[in-house]
Amino acid sequence: MRVLVAVDSFKGSLSSLEAGKAVKEGIKDLCDEVIVKPVADGGEGSVEALADALGGTYVDAIVQNPLGEKIPARYALAGDLGILEMASASGLTLIEPSRRNPMKTSTYGFGQMILHAIHKGAKKFIIGIGGSATNDAGTGMLSALGYEFYDENGNLLEGIGKNLIKITRISEANVLPELKECEFLIACDVDNPLFGKNGAAYIYGPQKGADENMVKELDAGLISFASATSEHFSSEFWNFKGAGAAGGLGFGFVSYLNAKLKSGIDIITEEIRLEDEIKKADLVITGEGRMDYQSAMGKTPIGVAKIAKKHNKPVIAIAGCVKEEARNCNQKGIDAFFSILNEPMTLNEAIDENITRENIRLVCEQLIRLYKL
Incomplete structure (x- = not known):
């Protein structure tokens, strides 16, 4: 299975590339190939x-x-x-x-x-x-x-x-x-x-x-x-x-x-030739630090999902925080989304880069295990 990872930054914790590498670390032993593409929507990061x-x-x-x-x-x-x-x-x-x-x-x-x-x-x-x-x-x-x-x-x-x-x-x-x-x-x-x-x-x-x-x-x-x-x-x-x-x-x-x-998001995905990689993928993993009502209005995960759905690719998103309004993302191409938080913790703990990295790794490993059932 070939997985494309295109995750926006987790602001205050990890850059897009760092977050993508954390995803790869969690799933690499369960996949044939994992490609990480840093991505953003033209804003911070x-x-x-x-x-x-x-x-x-x-x-x-x-x-x-x-x-x-x-x-x-x-x-x-x-x-x-x-x-x-x-x-x-x-x-x-x-x-x-x-x-x-x-x-x-x-x-x-x-x-x-x-x-x-x-x-x-x-x-x-x-x-x-x-x-x-x-x-x-x-x-x-x-x-x-x-x-x-x-x-x-x-x-x-x-x-x-x-x-x-x-x-x-x-x-x-x-x-x-x-x-x-x-x-x-x-x-x-x-x-x-x-x-x-x-x-x-x-x-x-x-x-x-x-x-x-x-x-x-x-x-x-x-x-x-x-x-x-x-x-x-x-x-x-x-x-x-x-x-x-x-x-x-x-x-x-x-x-x-x-x-x-x-x-x-269109400028950046075109510049990094994201669509070429999506065409070759079996699964796309995207995400950002917080998924809420703004996410469904066209932020990075939706931009990635839009391209993926042109080629009928399944899309899973992860986020540090998931608000109720994020369910609108399911109508915009994201098949399922998940929070990376697994236990109660303070905000300072949640945005700690090492904790964020480990949370991403753990959740994504379990996502792939579920996906492969």
Whole structure:
């Protein structure tokens, strides 16, 4: 029997590769072949999963956090492929709650990451943009790459949320020439437009520190910036699905860098050629740290199961925590799912990497024994 293991990370415990290896350790003596493929959905842990799957190396860079303070940020390179997470430089968790203010935060540091990767030879990018602290429509990132934004008096503007409404002129005179050779594939699993009641400011602004007045100002700024961008490029991407992702960063990527926005799990499974391995498998084992209502909405296990069911392959999922709503996953391609917890324990014990590893090994061994009856 040939088993394919494609498990997402158990956050706080094991990476995707480590979890996959734990599954393999538990079942290898009961199977003819076990193949482990690190996988993720474009969110946290995606850089690590892709780097492991593609044999990439990690690169560290000093960049600015959303408030302009210097911090280290890490990305991965696999040949000329750059694998980045926006949150490493411009993420919400980088700023204490009391300092969060999307009028003042910027994606400039994330642009510095891209610049650093280009100088290291990257020409193709896979980028996760979830978890931003910003609402600058990508103007900070674009400024780091050489775009310049001016107000009506000819003053150069910093790429931050409060300046969006002031932008009247855009200059490409100093844009990095290498950008023309770059391809950007953006992992995006939201379909919000740039502005309006379902746009970046109204939907995501409050969690980034915006009060009611800030939300209105930011939304007006996004409308104004969309108009200035449309006039400059003769394009209209403000209503594009995902334009409002990451505080309008989706709009910035599509409008200025000709990026493609796509489901994170689809990007990653295609890049690691997961379907080729699924075709050859007799059984697929997937999973993640917690299975709940979000899992059924298209997170990693469902993405894996979707491919498996195209080829009529059975799918079993494991998780550290299984909520009642996870039963919806049974209608989305997962034939059965199981918790790896076998006895009462504290949360700290449950997320201990050694305990998690042993729990995965033990449960998966018994799953295969049952499956082979």
